[in-house]
Every structure is written in structure tokens, then in C-alpha cells.
Amino acid sequence: MTANILFAAGEAQWRVYEAPLRRALARAGVTATLATDLAPAEVDYIVYAPGSAVQDFTPFTRARAVLNLWAGVEKIVGNPTLRIPLARMVDHGLTRGMVEWVTGHVLRHHLGMDTHILHQDGVWRPDVPPLAPDRRVSVLGLGALGSECARMLSHLGFPVTGWSRSPKEIGTLRCLSGEDGLRTALAQADILVLLLPLTPETENLLDAARLATLPSGAVILNPGRGPLIDDAALLAALDSGALGHATLDVFREEPLPPEHPFWAHPRVTVTPHIASETRPETAAQVIAENIRRGEAGEPLLHLVDRDAGY
Known part of the structure; x- marks a missing residue:
């Protein structure tokens, strides 16, 4: 047939x-x-x-x-x-692409690569980054993509906390759920990776109150869905210095309009929805x-x- x-x-x-x-x-x-x-x-x-x-x-x-x-x-x-x-x-091709993007940008921020790339000005800056075990990473979303990214980062030595809306068990990975678990995952995230699906419950999940829960100077990576973050709240947190940087691959409107403030913000990196295809x-x-x-x-x-x- x-x-x-x-x-x-x-x-x-x-x-x-x-x-x-x-x-x-x-x-x-x-x-x-x-x-x-x-x-x-x-x-x-x-x-x-x-x-x-x-x-x-x-x-x-x-x-x-x-x-x-x-x-x-x-x-x-x-x-x-x-x-x-x-x-x-x-x-597996899509998953592999996401793992590579997330791992690359976590390492970029962990090692402070931007400082050396953007400041080739003759000034010797011998600031040594911490080792991976001293840089806490939280991954929100533990589906096929999030769980593989969390495993890779854990393998590299980062203390990884995963969070999902429903309880999960993934080997030895620390997995949290529920509102209390979310607060803990945010409060302990020097680098936060967003890999949640977009649903009515996850839209604007990172609002001003939750962004304020992150440690001072934390970095956000969003290769998941643009509307997971309240854009205005994110820009305010970046402007105040409460957040160190946001590397964003997904947006409410794509392509991201040329006049959008993300393009010119010194603490934002825009990548054009290429984290995983x-x-x-x-x-x-x-x-x-x-x-x-x-x-x-x-x-x-x-x-x-x-x-x-x-």
C-alpha cells in the first residue's frame, strides 16, 4: 500500500x-x-x-x-x-546544533572572551576567570534540547541546575520544578540558559521580579523562544548593571527590526535565530x-x- x-x-x-x-x-x-x-x-x-x-x-x-x-x-x-x-x-542534528551554540556561548561568557576580543588596545588585562566548577549554570527547560545542553555543561565541570515545569530525573543532574524550584534555579545562576517551549504559562516567564532574583552581573542566553523574556524588563536590568549581558538568538519579531534597541545595546549580543536549525x-x-x-x-x-x- x-x-x-x-x-x-x-x-x-x-x-x-x-x-x-x-x-x-x-x-x-x-x-x-x-x-x-x-x-x-x-x-x-x-x-x-x-x-x-x-x-x-x-x-x-x-x-x-x-x-x-x-x-x-x-x-x-x-x-x-x-x-x-x-x-x-x-x-539529533537539531539537538547537536543547540548543544554547540549553548556550550560555545557559555564558554565565551565564562572565559570573558569579549573583553579580549573587543579591547585590543595595548592594555594588559591579566584577569583570570574562575574554573568551571566555580561558575554556576541553570538551564530552564529539560526537554530533548535542554537536557542535552545540561549534560554537556555538566560534563565540562559546571555545576548545573536544571528546571522544568514538571518533575524530571536526568542521571545525576540536579533537577528542580515548581515555583520554589524556579526561584532557586534563578538565584543560583551565574549563567542562565532558556530552553523552554512557548506556552501561555511560559510567556514573559522572566519578568522584572524574576530577573531581579538573578545574581548581580548574571548572563542570560536565550536560544529558546523570544517571548520567554519581558523585553522592557530585560533592557532595564541591563541598563542598571544588575545583569551583565544577554545573548539572544530568538525574538518576538523576526527578523529583529533594525531600529530595535537590542542591536545597539553594549550588553546585548544578537544572533539571527541560528542556534539550532x-x-x-x-x-x-x-x-x-x-x-x-x-x-x-x-x-x-x-x-x-x-x-x-x-
């Missing part, structure tokens, strides 16, 4: 993903029709990305699952017409495996909890 797969992620993505998807489906042993223009009533699986022209899922009467190309699902999870399983992207070759393998599972009657991977929002 042939599985009919609708690629509903836009023309630009189709040009990038078509060949990897066809290769991955063949390797997975899935016989499939993969196209961008299938009749809705004939579709078995929908490969999806935010911004797709498909917003009403009602006509897809025989579809078994929507397979999201990105890790974030906040733009689709609340769609009232979507009543079939939704799988988010958990891809879905890689077509590895993401295609995840999509193909889920379709193989669906055709074989096996449980799908990485299903979204609609109540939790991720």
Missing part, C-alpha cells in the same frame, strides 16, 4: 527537503507518494511547518498525523481543526521513521501533549 504524504511547508522548504525525504522514505522501506498538491481526502500524513497555507485540517478526513518540521509547535498546537496526532521535530538530511530521517511506524501500526515518536502545549 502507498502512503500519500502532503508536504505542506512551503515552496522554499520543498526545494530543500524533497530529495532528502525521498531518500529517507526509501531507506525506511516506505512506499509513498510525496507531493505538494494532493487532494485533502487522499492524504495520509502531512509534513508541516509554521506559515503553511494549510490552516484548516477538516478536509483531511483520512490523515493519520501531522509531522512538524520544527521543534516548536506553538503556532499549530492550538488549532481547533487539528484533531489528529501532532508530532514535533526531535532530531532543522537539518534536512537528519530531519527527513525522523519524518520517514514516523511514517514507517504509522504504516506498521506502531506508536509514533515525539507526540505533542495538547494540554501541556508541547
Whole structure:
């Protein structure tokens, strides 16, 4: 039997993903029709990305699952017409990219690299940074990305505290949850990494009150979602010197407008949503495996909890 797969992620993505998807489906042993223009009533699986022209899922009467190309699902999870399983992207290429970005920027701030890069002015500054065991790191969000970043930082010797909305156990990692746990994670974060999903409960999680909980001079890294932070509160904390720096990869509006104050702020580093990107070759393998599972009657991977929002 042939599985009919609708690629509903836009023309630009189709040009990038078509060949990897066809290769991955063949390797997975899935016989499939993969196209961008299938009749809705004939579709078995929908490969999806935010911004797709498909917003009403009602006509897809025989579809078994929507397979999201990105890790974030906040733009689709609340769609009232979507009543079939939704799988988010958990891809080892995406995870590896996030681990590298987070580790690189934690080390950058830990070692004070900016001081030496930005001040090649002939002044000898022999300030020696502490060793990793003396620099506390907290990671908010312990999903696939957050847990791997926390493990890597712990392996490098940083004392890492992880926090998630629901209790987690990850090896020997210190894992906290709940409001008391959040206060503790913030209060002990010389470097704070945000890797939470965006939900109504996490929007503006870092408001003025919670930012004030961080140690003086703390650094924030946000490769998660822009609206996790109250922008005005963040700028105020940076202006006052309460926070040392913010390295931001995600924003409420993207691309970040040229006039936005983040661009010119001396204590802000902007990176253009590059911390982790879905890689077509590895993401295609995840999509193909889920379709193989669906055709074989096996449980799908990485299903979204609609109540939790991720």
C-alpha cells in the first residue's frame, strides 16, 4: 500500500527537503507518494511547518498525523481543526546544533572572551576567570534540547541546575520544578540558559521580579523562544548593571527590526535565530521513521501533549 504524504511547508522548504525525504522514505522501506498538491481526502500524513497555507485540517478526513518540521509547535498546537496526532521535530542534528551554540556561548561568557576580543588596545588585562566548577549554570527547560545542553555543561565541570515545569530525573543532574524550584534555579545562576517551549504559562516567564532574583552581573542566553523574556524588563536590568549581558538568538519579531534597541545595546549580543536549525538530511530521517511506524501500526515518536502545549 502507498502512503500519500502532503508536504505542506512551503515552496522554499520543498526545494530543500524533497530529495532528502525521498531518500529517507526509501531507506525506511516506505512506499509513498510525496507531493505538494494532493487532494485533502487522499492524504495520509502531512509534513508541516509554521506559515503553511494549510490552516484548516477538516478536509483531511483520512490523515493519520501531522509531522512538524520544527521543534516548536506553538503556532499549530492550538488549532481547533487539528484533531489528529501532532508530532514535533526531535532530531539529533537539531539537538547537536543547540548543544554547540549553548556550550560555545557559555564558554565565551565564562572565559570573558569579549573583553579580549573587543579591547585590543595595548592594555594588559591579566584577569583570570574562575574554573568551571566555580561558575554556576541553570538551564530552564529539560526537554530533548535542554537536557542535552545540561549534560554537556555538566560534563565540562559546571555545576548545573536544571528546571522544568514538571518533575524530571536526568542521571545525576540536579533537577528542580515548581515555583520554589524556579526561584532557586534563578538565584543560583551565574549563567542562565532558556530552553523552554512557548506556552501561555511560559510567556514573559522572566519578568522584572524574576530577573531581579538573578545574581548581580548574571548572563542570560536565550536560544529558546523570544517571548520567554519581558523585553522592557530585560533592557532595564541591563541598563542598571544588575545583569551583565544577554545573548539572544530568538525574538518576538523576526527578523529583529533594525531600529530595535537590542542591536545597539553594549550588553546585548544578537544572533539571527541560528542556534539550532532543522537539518534536512537528519530531519527527513525522523519524518520517514514516523511514517514507517504509522504504516506498521506502531506508536509514533515525539507526540505533542495538547494540554501541556508541547
